Amino acid sequence: MREKLGFLVCVWFVLYGSCVARFVVEKNSLKVTSPDSLKGVYECAIGNFGVPQYGGTMVGTVMYPKSNQKACKSFDDVDISFKSKPGGLPIFLLADRGDCYFTLKAWNAQNAGVAAILVADDRIEPLITMDTPEEDDARADYLQNITIPSALIGKAFGDDIKKALSRGDMVNINLDWRESLPHPDERVEYEFWTNSNDECGPKCDSQIDFVKNFKGAAQILEQKGYTQFTPHYITWYCPEAFKLSKQCKSQCINYGRYCAPDPEQDFSRGYDGKDVVVQNLRQACSFKVANESGKPWLWWDYVTDFAIRCPMKDKKYTKECADQVIQSLGIDLKAIDKCIGDTEADVDNPVLKAEQEAQIGKGSRGDVTILPTLVINNRQYRGKLDRGAVLKAICSGFQETTEPAICLTEGIETNECLENNGGCWQDKSVNITACRDTFRGRVCECPTVQGVKFFGDGYTHCEASGALRCEINNGGCWRKTQDGKTYSACIDDNTKGCKCPPGFKGDGVTSCEDIDECKEKSACKCPECKCKNTWGSYDCSCNGNLLYMREHDTCISKEASTEVSWSFIWVIILGLAATGLGGYAVYKYRIRRYMDSEIRAIMAQYMPLDSQGEVPSHVPHGGV
The missing domain is CATH 3.40.30.10 (Glutaredoxin)
Structure with missing residues (x-):
């Protein structure tokens, strides 16, 4: 029930003073994209019926009928259809104000197939809110069935659109409700x-x-x-x-x-x-x-x-x-x-x-x-x-x-991420995308996946960073398994970027190529060495009865190694034996000293030793 209570309040206020009610006209922006003579952004007042596309936009081309220009009659009677053709822009009907209710104009326009209706004011004044009719007229069944958005535009702007259309120009308009609500x-x-x-x-x-x-x-x-x-x-x-x-x-x-x-x-x-x-x-x-x-x-x-x-x-x-x-x-x-x-x-x-x-x-x-x-x-x-x-x-x-x-x-x-991923970065191999759908459209924002944060511009690249980053698509780095071995260019720590592991060279992202250590003479360089390249490493052997020591990149004799080893072992054994004997001798000496001192102490309690004299006796003395 759209009761006009403001009018009733004012009736009583007028008896004692002026009416001070302040009604705000809610607006959205209208952008003309062609022709050049009309390009710009204009204000229009949102109608209080139909379905405004809050948070969205609508693009269309304007048509102004040669007859029924106030849209007060059905367009079926004048044999005009405004339904857009496949592949064409939706049609916005431009209608003149006057002769009938705003809602009837919108209803007739909707039945003719238009996507939105623009009503041009017939007088120079500030924009007003187009509302539903009052009292008995509000009982019209069609009022609740109006679904197209509607907007009122100023008289001067409406006249400019009509002139452009009369010259054969195509007038394209973008209705924008994205900032209509904070x-x-x-x-x-x-x-x-x-x-x-x-x-x-x-x-x-x-x-x-x-x-x-x-x-x-x-x-x-x-x-x-x-x-x-x-x-x-x-x-x-x-x-x-x-x-x-x-x-x-x-x-x-x-x-x-x-x-x-x-x-x-x-x-x-x-x-x-x-x-x-x-x-x-x-x-x-x-x-x-x-x-x-x-x-x-x-x-x-x-x-x-x-x-x-x-x-x-x-x-x-x-x-x-x-x-x-x-x-x-x-x-x-x-x-x-x-x-x-x-x-x-x-x-x-x-x-x-x-x-x-x-x-x-x-x-x-x-x-x-x-x-x-x-x-x-x-x-x-x-x-x-x-x-x-x-x-x-x-x-x-x-x-x-x-x-x-x-x-x-x-x-x-509409989910804008469904078409071409919204133009944002994505990794199809693991189904990770920077496209985030929002009510007003999409934003390209590098995601956080399983606790791993991706960094980048969101449009051309996103790169995982931080601990555990290698768990998500190997951190976007190169990884390969061959001959039972697996190598990765991702380092699972708080660093970013990719680095080929030892034995490989490349960018670490798209590829890491095996380094032929034998060909580049970076290993197995001793004269007696024989080098064989393997994937990610190398094998080195020595001629004759020689043994390769990898940490020193050199060959040594196996026999010399054995002799040296046994001699070293004998030295250790003899050293341990000498240490044991010395320790035993010290032990025996200390035990003997201890025993002698104990025996002497015991004997001193029962007989005087040669070094002690006689001890005088003490007799009780009664004395007089």
Whole structure:
């Protein structure tokens, strides 16, 4: 339901002052690539219907019909088809503003086979946002079926395109939505401005369908920390002079502080606007309580279940029904009731007061004046509320290479690495590539494989570096097995590059050739030596009864070697024997000395030795 709440707010504001609502026109860039006279980049305003290609681009050639130039009639009636031919560029229809709704122009253009529609303004003014029609006209069945993107261009630019086409020039245009939404980091923050009212016809039905269809993707993104979602609800206040009026009493709570329009636009039957405000408050509080418990994604379950179980048409749009849904989801009902507070009291409600303040635009985001409105990274989304379209827009809000896997699935974006590897480096032998698919396209970035980091420009080369680099495709170096031997030019340490092993020469990458040590006289150079080259090494032998010593590259006599060896052994044996005998003699001498000293000590205790005199006796002396 695309309710123009900004108009209603202004009506009340005008009674007491000027309307200060600030609506921001969301834009994308339009680049003319030919003819030369028009080359350049122009601004165009994104239409609030159809499916803008957020995060992507679209190339086409412009056609301006000779009849039905405002595209208000079906092109079947004028026997014109704009379907592109095989191998040709898609067709962008240029249509004039006026006589019918923007959405009807887009619908007729889509049925004629065009890829996008450009509407040229009929007056000189700043760009505006093309929106869906209001009231009864919004019930047209085709509104939800428009899928082509649309954009409004300025009158002067439109006139220049027409002149170029009249001269026979081909006008080629690139529509670029890649920078329509900010994409600063690895998390997307988005808000959904909605309403619990379900009695506004096809627009309310489409909003409920969107919530049901998008719930799964929204909850996965939120649970895994890719997004931060916040629901919002628009309310306005009743001017002081009308607080006691029947209209304010039926549409507002808390003494005219928070109001919503009557669902049926009839104050005498059905539900009132204040019922909508209370339910909006209950949904906002359910999110607040669920978010505080660490489960903000439960809001999607609550809103979906409430729409199914408690519709207005079945007279179940009540607190009792809502409480049953809340309890079934395990959300703290008492905490929600406390958050809602007393809706009849003459006091501010903190939640709804914050919602009113949030409606006012800040920074690059304008005031929220249309329901429903999706705000992604502080920019208002334009286009159809469709699961695929909204998911594509959210995916365009991630910084390149940080988007979740769901953003790279078929149907959301085109994998540019599938064709010619995106023009990036690759090693087909082990299926390693520098091409990384992102939502906006591809980047050529040397990969990390099994803990091994590759370095390079990503386009012409990538080289493994660090420990274990030889485990991945041998570090990109030469390697060969022959005659039962394997040689490699990769050194498994923290170095980079390739170096042929000893016995080989070459670049180490594409080849290493065996060095013929015999031919180059780099080994086996002694006169008696005979050299035989082998793969990666050599064998050297000596003439006659000679033995080759590789470490000295020389030949020696086998007999002389034997004699020398035995003589050396005998010297060792004799030396060991002499050492043993000397040690034994010392041992015997020390043992004898020790024994003599012990014997002398024992004998001294029992008899005086010759060297000792007699010892006088000591007699007790009584003395007088």
